[in-house]
Amino acid sequence: MSTEQKEGQEKMSTYSVTLNGPAPWGFRLQGGKDFSMPLTVSRLTPGGKAVQAGVGVGDSVVSICDSHAEDMTHVEAQNKIRAATDSLSLILTRLKTSPVSVQSGPVMPPADKPGGTPAKPAAKTPTPASAPSCRPPWVTDPNFADRYRPDKTSTVLTQHSQPAQPTPMQSRSSIMQAAQQGAPETGRTPVCAACSKIIRGRYLVALGRSWHPEEFTCSQCKVVLEVGGFFEERGSIFCTKCYDSRYAPNCAKCRRVITGEIMHALKMTYHVQCFLCAACKVPIRNQAFYMEEGEPYCESDYEKMFGTKCHGCDFKIDAGDRFLEALGYSWHDSCFVCAVCQMNLEGKTFYSKKDKPLCKGHAFTPL
Known part of the structure; x- marks a missing residue:
């Protein structure tokens, strides 16, 4: 810029x-x-x-x-x-x-890797222009008040590597080549990455290297990976079953291995379909939620079932807020004031008229 x-x-x-x-x-x-x-x-x-x-x-x-x-x-x-x-x-x-123009070149999606390697999508989030350092975070971030309420808990949703799928036939035919078709256009004779020998027959191309089909195997169970998909982790190649048993986390609710999206909440991991609102049974995903008696609730259901609003300012009384009960309503301690002179009436004698509190001096003032 x-x-x-x-x-x-x-x-x-x-x-x-x-x-x-x-x-x-x-x-x-x-x-x-x-x-x-x-x-x-x-x-x-x-x-x-x-x-x-x-x-x-x-x-x-x-x-x-x-x-x-x-x-x-x-x-x-x-x-x-x-x-x-x-x-x-x-x-x-x-x-x-004011908007700032940012020029960027087209981003081409990576071609499918031979051998069934699952593609990992990458997302880029534009970085907003930073406000002056002297302004507080609740000014520069319009969602600050909702995000940092003391009773609100947030979740983080990440994408775990999807299980490998069998290589489609049209892709498989392009990575398995016969010797009679000749060497690649580069003019180089393919060399197997496993045995370092020249490949004279069919071969696979995966991870940017060439392999004898029978030597492209899982590093743990040694099963041949010519047909199914595979995962690469720390320089080693794994089949789907070995990768999940070795690296995939377990769901804190059903105790099964998580092979798709992972829900991170309460310092534990869950299947997205296992972490549900206790009321509406809808997956919470990356939305805010509240805990009540050990059960998670989405924000709307929690407000309906447990939320309390201040009769004075009409805002919700958050956990940790000081409040009181009077005239059949709940009030923030700072909102329970005389309707005429605005004097705080917490702990004081008061009168009421039309559901509004009045101090002793304005008890008979018409409203």
Whole structure:
């Protein structure tokens, strides 16, 4: 990438929004002066007021109700937002990244190796342009809040070598050649990689070398690999059966050898079809999951069966969050506040009207 391409990749745009009350406003903040990080939007309620106004995850807060947010601590920012009843005015900045053209040549897939070697697909993931080092990870990564929740467990899905398949007849005829057809076009007489002798009859071409068919064998059981597929590992050649018994991992649930995709979860390996959601019985694969009483659950089923939302902010109460039960609902400890003055009511005497908590001083205030 040239210097001209790097310049102007990232631009800061400032915009303002006004959310009409009452709360909840549909967003949560992270950072603050006490965290030595700018106040940024860390999570949005789908379909909430902030989403409808165009607020995005990772946007930095410049001001809250005409008060500069740069010198606000996290609690001060929360209190300022709670104090807004009829409307909430925000000025935010957003990092815009312009696309960078990358030229790449065509990638040709490797030709099937003779002898039945299973092809191993390779995937290239483009590396995103890095944001300035001074910006926190929850700004540069819009999925930071969901990925690093304390109660969320993730999985890793890898591709184990597929079992070798018999070489198709059309391919087999191209790698088995008769002596009367003459030497290859290179003009060189084929030499067997096993015995180092000149090959005068039929021969195989595998791993970039030539072999007598009867000498192309599994290094463990010595079975001839002329017809079936094979695996190469650390310079040795194995048939499918010997390779699986020697290198393939076992499934932690069914205890059988894994010869296809491998699911890595809970520091163990599973068949993809063995690691299922305990509720819907669908393979979890590389999706996030939750553990409850030793059983894995996909995210949607866990929310339906065990999830609890805060009645104040409408966000889920995560494991490790401080919360309380009042008025028949669950609340984050910081969300249980007077509906009029926003004073925190945790551990204090309170009154209620229309399912909203009120402090003693506003107990008879009309809502």
